[in-house]
Amino acid sequence: MPHALRVRDFRYLWAARAIAGLGTSMLVVAIPAHVYAVTGSVLATGVTLAFESLPALLLGTVSGAVADRWDRRRLMITADLVHAAAISVALLARSPETIWLVYVAVLGQGTAAVFFRPASQAHIPAVVGTGPELTSANAISSVSTGVVGLAGPPLGGLLFAMYGIDAVVGAAAAAGLLSATGIALTSARPHTHLGGRSGLGQGLRLVRRAPATRALLAANGTYLLANAALTALLVPFAVSTFGGSTDVGYLLSALGLGFLVGAPVSRRLVDRFAPRPVIAVAQALVGAAFLLMFNSTSLPFALAAAFLLGLPGVTVMVAVQTFVQRATPGELLGRVTAVFMTVEAAVAMTGAFAGPAMSEAYGLPVALNVACSVTFLSALITLWFVPAGAVRQELSPSPRR
Template sequence: MVSALKVRDFRLLWGARAIAGLGTSLLVVAVPAHVYAVTGSALATGVTLAFEYLPSLLLGPFAGVPADRWDRRRLMIATDLLHALAISVALLARTPDTIWLVYAAVLGQGTAGVLFRPAAAAHTPSVVGTGPALTSANSLGAVTTGVVGLSGPPLGGLLFATSGIDGAVAASVTASLLSAAAISRIAKRPRDTAPAEGPAAAAARRVLADIGDGLRHVRRAAVTRALLATNSLYLLANAALTALLVPFAVTHLGGSVQVGYLLSALGLGFLVGAPISRRIVDRFATRPALATGQALVAGAFALLFNSSSLPLALAAAVLLGLPGVTVLVAVQTRMQRATPEGLLGRVSSVFLTAEAAATMIGALAGPAVSELSGLPVALNAACALTLLSALLTLWLLPKGATPGTHPKPSTATRRRS
């Protein structure tokens, strides 16, 4: 079994992404808590959360252009530094009149993240290739994202409780600087020189043309188009189920402490499932592997949310981890293998934008259905929607999408001249 960790540059890139992700997740609890402490307003706190979504929704379609036209290594370093600078602005917000500075800080750090992710996703195949090591890299990335997502918010909340917003921001800034330092040690790779931008109007037209190239590829490539559709539906249902996890644990399992147990069990499932997912993605064709993973996620969620005891719910959460990480790895790996190297940044940004939109819709729709029809109806409807994503995969994804196809990067579509 090929391990991406044997590649020095991947170790640096993986470490940088993990550190940067941890720095961002430290703010998930700390920043809204600071806003509420300063203003005492739930509305102000909600506005903070809305600003976190805006960069992905507004800038997502454009974020892949610099990842394909500029040096990705330098771009990632620049976005790490932008994140550190932007979030530092939150330290100046100490009164209700200055709380707008937090919104500006969140908008700035969100913009940095939107630019960082397509560049990192596109650079991974350049570092490890498109063979089995790519599956290993995406498997490691998926489990790292899960672990960071579980550990970062409570750690940030602890920092806020002990040292206020200063401690959480300082830790996040430090993480960004460490990430930039790690990326700076990655070997430079030759890339085509981007054409001179010229007048602003001409540059804008070229940017729009580049975005159009990425969208046309998604529209014309059957595999990529199918992955985008089925993954968006899957993520929407997953976001709805995640949003309902807290009220379910409180009303059916005993309280908020049980939420922590469920999240820990889910994290354990991801850790156990990561190495197995590599074998599944490389051994089986994408269509049955992805559809089976989505169906198993639907079943595990149904078991979890229809559990009457905590042990059964914990077992379901652990079982959820294996197919959950397999779905993430299968979608990411197949998209990277099906996309020419020169379009990877733009195609990745399309997927990230769709992910942000689906997550936002699901997070709002789940609780809304729960308010209208009750929690059990909302939970089971979201499980059914997850199962529907598996059926959509079987319907849309071509049968020829096999794991052994590792196309060489294309140079013909790297950039418009």
């Protein structure tokens, strides 16, 4: 059994996060499909997607301050309950005149997720410590997140096609309640309240005090920007190169398999080597795998490249997350995690628009190769700006006020 799963509380926390993630990912396809079925409007469907990203952009750093000041276990339980209640509002949207209720539901569900994530990330070191068990926990969590992210959307779409939106929303709400129950079964832990300023911008001020964390934020933001652009171009690439959108499913499955195989390898790499070379080499290998995949004309070759992409891809996720958790004191971790989460949301939205826009202007091959080049740029930023060696407790708590 992996190290982290030997810890009882982590088993409950991991299962709760996986269940909650499955419920949320089932809505990715079903909610926009329901909006389009009710309204017949592409614009209304697009507004739904915009509301999904809005909470992370507006409340990301605030949620981090809350995670540092409140009991994180109770905060996660509250977020799960809010998620279940909020998404249930979508059941009332049955006509174009009431479709605004879907926007309310998505906004509420997204807000709950924004507060859940930094609390969850900051709570993991309190449960498993900062030794090898932490790397194991992050590797396991990354795999389950990838698997859930692949399985949830098609499952939600299938449920919607067979039984309608009621079944999907009911399943998502039930997942939130199950997640809250699982977290409630974990042990209560002492919470250190940190005095001083809080709110918007506090997380950024903390990151500015930490050179290695600040450099890693820039490198990871660049890396995720490229990933978002390439993800947005994946369907056009599959259709234009292989002749069908179903090939996207094959590529995603190969990527998921690479994640599964790469998880135990990533854990060993992160514990054995310094963060800078591990992250930089993994980012460069991701760029190389993207180049191979998007410049292939054979589906088997593209599938092999997608599989190889998953191996360093999971390593980047585990290494960045573990570095932040080890370099940041527990009472500051919520805010610092929220900064990374907010940057991730911002670059994801930017890349999703920039990739297709560049494709329209200069053609799909140019857009794909430019985005791959940005991935290599992230590796150079990591090598150039992240200090050599492992950095632990880079930040120090501010005095109480």
